[in-house]
Every structure is written in structure tokens, then in C-alpha cells.
Amino acid sequence: xxxxxxxxxxAAWALQTALEALEAHAMEAVADALAGDRSGEVSIPSQAYxxxxxxxxxxxxxxxxxLGAWAPGGPNPDAALLGDLxxxxxxxxxxxxxxxxxxxxxxxxxxxxxxxxxxxxxTTEALTHLNKIARERLFLPPDRTxxxxxxPGCRARGALYLQTSGPEQEWSVVCGTGCLCAxxxxxxGMPVTEAGVGHIWPAALLMPAGTxxx
Ligand SMILES: [Zn+2]
Ligand SMILES: [Zn+2]
Numbered sequence: 590x591x592x593x594x595x596x597x598x599x600a601a602w603a604l605q606t607a608l609e610a611l612e613a614h615a616m617e618a619v620a621d622a623l624a625g626d627r628s629g630e631v632s633i634p635s636q637a638y639x640x641x642x643x644x645x646x647x648x649x650x651x652x653x654x655x656l657g658a659w660a661p662g663g664p665n666p667d668a669a670l671l672g673d674l675x676x677x678x679x680x681x682x683x684x685x686x687x688x689x690x691x692x693x694x695x696x697x698x699x700x701x702x703x704x705x706x707x708x709x710x711x712t713t714e715a716l717t718h719l720n721k722i723a724r725e726r727l728f729l730p731p732d733r734t735x736x737x738x739x740x741p742g743c744r745a746r747g748a749l750y751l752q753t754s755g756p757e758q759e760w761s762v763v764c765g766t767g768c769l770c771a772x773x774x775x776x777x778g779m780p781v782t783e784a785g786v787g788h789i790w791p792a793a794l795l796m797p798a799g800t801x802x803x
Contacts, residue, residue, distance in 0.1 A: 592770060592779060592786045593706040593713065595761055599789070600716035601698040602755030606732055607723035608671065608694065614727060615668040670726055674719050681715055706783065736762065736796065742777040742788040743768035751792055760792035 590598075675693065682693035685700045697716070701709060724730070732754040739746045748765040764787075770777055772784030779790060 590702070590791070591706045591709070591781045592783055592789050593709040594701055594704060595789045595791065596787070597701045597704065597709040597713045597716070598698065598759060599752050599754065599761045599763075600713045600720065601694060601701065602759060603732060603752070604716045604720040604723070605694055605698075606754045607720050607727070607729060608674065610727055610729055611667055611671045611674075611723050615665055615671055618665050618667060667726065670723070674723060677719060681712075710786075733763075738795075740764040740766065740768060740788070741790075741795070742770065742775065749795070751796070758793070762790045762792055762795045764788045 678693035678697070682696045685696045687696035687699070697712065701712070704712065731752075733750040733752050735747065736749045736751050737747075738749060740748050742764055743766055745764065745766045745768070750763055750765055752761045752763060754760075768788050770779070770782050770784060770786050770788055772782050775782050775784075777788055777790070778794070779788075
């Protein structure tokens with residue numbers, strides 16, 4: 590897979606994790622409101638909210654509308670942010686194929702293997718931006734773990750990170766020094782190289798059985 594596609598896939602999974610955390614946070618606020626004194630003051634359309642299954646069905650516009658409307662005293666800030674991020678994802682996904690009602694992030698992610706590298710690079714940029722907004726709200730650090738060994742690209746030791754968002758078979762490794770691929774002849778060992786792209790490896794390529802996380 591082209592490194593731009595690997596970056597896009599990692600960005601999509603990172604955002605997925607962040608949105609799920611944001612949704613969980615918003616749900617907690619609903620539970621708190623229902624349990625607290627304020628529950629009597631304002632009606633919460635928890636029916637609409639409760640009908641929604643977990644992330645993966647945000648394509649339903651009524652659910653999106655409900656997200657911004659239910660909280661006591663005005664929109665819950667986390668739910669409002671989630672709705673806003675989902676609307677931006679809807680925009681980004683509107684030209685992509687996908688089953689009706691499929692959530693936009695899933696459509697984007699499923700389309701990544703067929704993206705041209707420069708489109709994937711733009712997608713990474715957009716997803717990373719949304720991910721940053723969501724994680725800043727939650728004080729949620731990146732999903733990553735340091736691993737042992739030297740970077741095949743720049744030889745730095747202790748600089749490699751395993752990116753652990755999403756299913757394990759789609760994890761990737763990046764170098765914390767921000768080293769860039771030199772293109773053809775680069776020592777990084779990637780089957781597909783492109784000069785100037787930040788190094789990224791599928792985890793399985795760089796972490797044969799026995800490699801340790803630190
Ligand atoms: Zn490196
Ligand atoms: Zn390289």
C-alpha cells in the first residue's frame with residue numbers, strides 16, 4: 590500500500606476512536622442529566638438518542654439532528670461538537686459510493702485503498718484536523734505505543750511508535766523524528782516508496798513476531 594494510503598487509513602481509525610470517545614462522553618452527560626435534578630426541567634428526547642446504535646450509523650440525518658437538540662439547557666457541547674464533526678465528514682464523503690445510511694467515516698475509510706495517493710494525502714489532512722479537534726476536547730492523547738528497535742529510515746533508536754487505533758491488522762508504525770522517505774533506494778524497506786512522505790510501515794512489516802513494545 591502506498592504510504593499516503595497508510596497514513597489516511599491510520600488517520601481514519603484514529604478519528605473513529607476519537608468520535609467513539611466523544612460519543613461516550615456525550616452519553617455520560619445524558620445519563621448524568623437524567624439522574625440529576627435537572628432532568629425535570631427539560632425534556633430530553635432520549636428516545637431518539639437511545640434508538641441509535643453505536644457509531645456506524647451516523648448517516649441517519651434524524652439522529653444527527655437529535656444529537657444537537659436533546660441536552661438540558663441547550664445543546665450538550667460534546668454532542669454538538671460530535672454533530673458538527675459528523676456533518677463535516679458527511680460533506681467529505683458525499684461523492685463517495687456507499688450504502689445509504691452508512692456512516693461517512695466508514696465510507697471514507699473503505700474507499701481509501703482505491704484512492705490516488707494525492708487524494709489520500711488530502712484525506713489524511715482533513716481527518717487529522719477533525720481528530721485533533723475531538724481529542725483536544727477530550728484531552729485524549731494519540732493511540733500509540735513506543736516500540737523497541739531502530740528506525741529503518743533514519744536509524745534513530747527509541748523513536749518508533751506503534752499506532753494502535755482500529756483493528757490490529759491495520760495498525761501501523763511511524764517514526765517520532767518525522768523522518769521522510771527518500772524515495773527509490775531509501776533504506777526504509779517499504780515496498781512502495783515516495784520521496785518526501787513521512788515514513789509509515791504496516792505494523793506486520795516492521796514488527797515480526799517477538800518485537801516488543803516498551
Ligand atoms: Zn526515522
Ligand atoms: Zn523510505
